[in-house]
Every structure is written in structure tokens, then in C-alpha cells.
Amino acid sequence: MKEKKKTEIKKKLKSIFSPKKLVLWLSILILVFTVPTFNKSAMSQTQAIVTMLCVDKVEDQIKVAATVLTPSQDKKANFQVYSGQGDTLGYAVDSVSLAIGKEMGFAQCKIMALGENICTEGVMQVLDYMTRTKKVGRNAVLVSFTGDIVDFTQAVANLNLEKTLRLDRIVSFDKQYILTQDSNIETFYIGYYSPISLGLMSKVKLGTSEEFNAIEVAGADAGSSGASNSDMNSTGSGGENKKYIMNDGTVSLFKQGKHYLDMTLDEVKKANIFVNDAQKGTVVVESVTDHIYNDAKVVVNILKKDISIKPTFKANTPIYKTDVSLTVYIDEVIEENPSERLLRRNQDFLTNALIEKIKEKMETDMREIIKYCQDNKVDLLGIYKHFYALENKKFEKYLDNMGENYLDGIEYQIEIKVKSEN
């Protein structure tokens, strides 16, 4: 009896899973999933694809401006700028949604730009809201900007139209040369939650062509939208008021999530000597005189940089020893009366005098940035992290005595080696 039942069940199952019936099952399945979508509108009709979001504070109100990508064959209509404001960031974002009749979708938001006012007030609430509630990816590039929020957003949207230029790529390019780290929301978070609570982001400036020589964007009046709402404007920064963005290498430094100071390109370059990731750079040395050079100004390019940092303690005094090894080549020699020796081939132009000058210049730069850190009480070089990781117990004792001024009691030892690419 049992066997009969078994064979009956098997037969039934075989008939259910026969090829013809499987096709039927599959068709039913496809119908189940497709039919309910027939009465729904396309996602592009209900969701706005935000590619960049700018946030600032204007007269006690949070103002947002977003670059929205609209899938279209018309190249110029691809990126539109919308802005709105409200008491809170949520209200501001909602005001844009209400005005354009679409939900703001931030999954494709690759740039978050923060205005000067919001940076001064503190950016962590903005970042927290946008990543947690609005699901902006933590790998979105983070920049701070100067100038009017809508003009800035429009200028970046115009850059996007010029397919060869994009703000996120311009800023990411800096990574090797200028920035001390990849400046995205994630790295900013890591910096913020570290014991020294320090964060960095590129600062992009907005201005007219008279103010600075910046990237000129063709068709700057493109991307304007016809929507009209009291909370929402769309602007093209075109015509006579054409605005440009400029990345001059300035980096904004944030302490405890608030804007603390701006570092110039020169200062950032000096800080980068201590950072392994920033491999490339130039060193300019003046008054080199020896058997080849005659009071020459020599520009040396750094090809490779190896840096080794050893934090130690000597009789309760912390010692921060930095060994830098540079592989260089000579890029330019500026001399009033070049010696004929410069014409000779098979000659090592990296002379001892030049090496000494490079070492001297590098050490001066490094000591200057250490002084800068001490004066401003900012641990740009990760000194805390090195001591905490490698000399933990002694460093904690040292911290108890020194507190915030811990950078002042450290002895900094620097050793530089320079070699030619050959």
C-alpha cells in the first residue's frame, strides 16, 4: 500500500514538473510579476536622479541645490539644477521634491558639496542625515565650496555637460599630488571618529573670470529649468554673470566636524611629504653652485617616495623619527649664464651640492609643517595614531601630562636620502 502511494505521488510530481507544465508555471510566474507593473508609471517619472547635492545655510534656513539627471536624448537637457530651502535639511529636500513632483533619489549622488556657512556650523548632522536617511553612498566625493549655492551647482552641472570635465574626477586627480587622502564621506567619518577628530576635504572656489583664471565652460546657460516655485529656483549662471569653478588645491580642515582652517596648496604639499600615498611632487631649490651649476634655480621632480616613521620613547620623551627616501630627476635648470657643462652627456647632474640643497629644502619644509601643526594644534601627520599604535602605554602616560598640547613635547628627528632615477 505504502509503495503504491509513493509511486502515485512520484507520478503526480512528474506530471507537475513535466516540460510543458514547467513552461506554463513559468508563464504564470512572469504574469504574476509583470501585470501589477502595468498600471505603474516609469521610475524616471516618479524619481529624480540626483547626481550632486549642495547644502548650505542662508539666513537661518537650510538651502539645498541638486543636480538632477533626466534621461533624455537632448544633451543640453540632461542636467537640471533645482534648489529649495527649509528649517531643516529634511524640509529643504522635501521642498524640492514637492516642487518638481518627484521623489529625490540619492543612490547615484556621487558628489556632496558643503557651503561655507554649514561648514562653520558643523557638517556631521548633514552627512549623517544624508547617508542614513537619504542613503547617499559613503563613497560620494566630499567638497566644500565658496560662493552662492545655486551658482555653484549650476557651474558644476555645466561641467558635466562638457563630458571631458567632471568635478569628482578633478578632485580625485588631486589625490596623488595634493590631497592627503581620498576625500569622501567615508574617510571624513573615519577622521571625525578618530581620537583627534580631524577631517579634510577639497575646497572648490566659485568666481567670475576676472577673479581667477579657471575652467571655462561652454554653454554655461544650459540646464535651466522652467519650474517656478517660491521655494524652488533653477538658475543658469550663464550670460554676463558666467561663473567658474576653480580648484586651486586648497584643503579645508575640519576639527570635530566644524571648519577649522584652510590649508594652502603650499602647506598641503609640505604635509604630504609625511604621507606615503602622495607620491608625486616637485622640489624647487635656489642658489645651487658647484662644478656644474652656477647660482642656479633647479626644479626637481619626485618620482618615488619611501617614508618610514618610527615613534619611540627616550627617557619619557617621545621621539618621532621620520626617514624619507626620494628618487628624483632634474626637471628644469634656471640659470642666467648656463655653463657649457650642462651640455655634456653621460654626466650625473644630481651633484652632491644639489643633493644637500634638496635635503635642506625638504627638511625645512617638514619642520615648517610640524611647526604649523603645533601652532594650530592639529595633528595632520597622524602622530597620535603612530604613537598610540606602537608605543601605547608610554604614550597614554605622556598624554596624561601633556593633554591637547602633546605635539609640543615630541622630539622630531628627520633623515632624508636622495638618489637619482638612474
Place this chain on the structure above:
Amino acid sequence: MKINYRQLSIITFMSFIALKFLALPSLLYLESKNMSMFVSLALMIIDGLYVFVILDLMKKSGEKNIYEFMKNCLGTMLTKIILILLILKYALVVGNISKGLEFFVVENLYSEYSWFVFVLPLMILIGFMVYKGVRNIARVSEMVCWAIVIGLIYIALKALSGIDLLSFLPFFKDGVQPLFNSAYIHLSWFGSATFLFMLFGFVDFRSEKKSKMIKYVIFAILIVQLLYFVFYGLFEITSPTHNYCISDISQFSSTYSAINELSWLVVSMWIVAQAVQLALYSYCLAQALKFLFDIKGNILPIIIVILYLFMWSFIGENTVRMERIFFSSFASIVTLIAQYILPIILEIVYAIKNKTKRNKYKIERVKDERKEKNRDKKEIEVNI
């Protein structure tokens, strides 16, 4: 239908890595901070050792399934209690994988995606795979295994350059107590060898090569540790905020490149591997139910498992509630008994039973020998 030793090794490998790349690394960081890798390493090594303990039992059981084997060793009552424990363990794993997958696909991978569209086909797939049996699961595992391995290594190596080694130091700053706490709280994520119980009698040991299993287990441990190393090295103090380890590693960099897009292929393959694991543990759950309630046929237990899967789509809709279920002491105790205590008990009981059997056999043989000797003596006396 039996599976061979190679297939068993691959299933074990997949089981070792299956649950490790979603929320676990971020949860471990909450208690054990920069020492989280040590916790996972230690627990995975213990899991690896238990694979061989359970395999030893499996060999001893011969053609018997786990129910018959345990009934022989422990009696019906105790066997049923242990089966309930195993059912709880499998149910927890099934719930964990299915909800993890659902959160990952519905919330993380797509911005607007109905759970229903994901859950329904998944349930049909799991039901079909469980119905087809362990050999089917083994074959699918064989198909996807190496693609997963290459993908995981690729994701890890791609992100390796962004790691800050200093974030792992200093070692054991707060002592070892937090590590033990963390290990206990998150024990339910481990116990990767418990599925082996339901394969008693389904493995063909003729092609057995212990070295093969050792290699797969070590390889699984190394791959998990490599990804954890990358994860903790990249995210450092923000690790607890990353619930989707595998996708978050691949999204860390903000630079765009064609190679970055490949990460999504890996993530997709990994979803397939998760589905296979879900099928494996659903199979174990169905088998255990079948043994416990003495159900004839496979259809009813499969329906129960499918309904259970469906039920999970309604409960635990947020991660907080999920965490309360999975990281409660209850889940840890279930894993502790099912994976770490049960095999030892079975080994001991089996050894004792065998010993008494051997002793009985010895006594009987001595008695027989004496009888024979006495008979011989009597015969000799009679002859004289």
C-alpha cells in the same frame, strides 16, 4: 543519492564562508574592536576541528542516518530532544541567511524593490532544491565555488592598497575578556559544521582524502580572514556602521573605473552562493523535521520549511529586531550545544557503548574458551 568526499569538502567550504560577509564583521567590531579578526579566526579554527569530529562520527555511523545513529547511542527520548535543538539551530541559520539576503537585495542593491518580488521566486527555488536533495545542492556548489573564490580574492586584493595597518594596533589593549564576550554573543554566526549531522548516511567515503577536506577548511578560513583584514583595515572605527561587508568593501573607493564595475559581478555570484547555502540549511531543517515527527515522504517537511521562510519575510523587518533574535544568549546556547557539545557527547557515548560491547564480547569469548577447554578435558578423561 550519495555525495562524494570532494563534494562534501566543497559544501563545507561554502558553509564556512556563507554567513561571514554580511553583518558579522561589523557586529564583531562592537565588542572586540581591532581584535575582531582574532575572534573570527579562533572560532573558525574550532569549527574546522569540529568538522573532523563530526566526520569521524559520520564514518562510524556507516549507512545509518543521524536519527538511527543517535537512537542507538542515546535512546529515543534524548535523540528527540537533540533533534529539537538541531531544528532550532537550522531554523536560526535559515532565518539569518534569508533575512540577510533579503535586506541585501531589497534594501542595499536596489533602491525600489518589493520584498515580494524577491522572496517568492527564492522560496520556489529553495523548495525545488530541497526536493531534489543534497546531491543537487552539492553540484550547484561545485559550479559556483571557484567563481566565488576568485571573486572574493579579487575584491580583497583590489582594496588592499587602502588599508592602514596601524588601525590594527595595539593588540589586546583591553585584555582578552571582550574577545570572549564577543565570541559568545556572536556564536550563532559560527557553528558552520552543524549541517554535517543531516548528511549522515549520504556521504560516500570510498574516495576519502582527509587532506582534501583540510585544504578546503584552511582555505575557507584564510579567505574569510583576508576579507576581514581588508574590511577592518579600510573602515577602522566606522566598521560597525557597515552592515553589508562584501558590497561596502567594493564601494569604498570613490574613483570610477571599469574594474570597479566588476565587483558587482562578484556580489551577484555571491548572492547565488547564499541561495545555495539557504537551500542546504533548509534541507537540513526539512530532514530534522522528518526525523523528529517521523514524517513519511519529503513534501510535508519542505512545505513547512517554505512556510517558515515566508514567515521570516513578515517578522524581523528591521535589523534591530533581527539582532535581538540572533545575538541573544538563546541563539548562542543553541549553537554551543548543537555544534560544540553534541559531537563530544556522541563520541564519548559511542566509545563507552563500543567498550562495553567489546568487554561483553571478550567475556563471552573467555567463557566459550573455558567451556571448550572443559569439554576437551572431559573428552580426554572419557577417553582415558
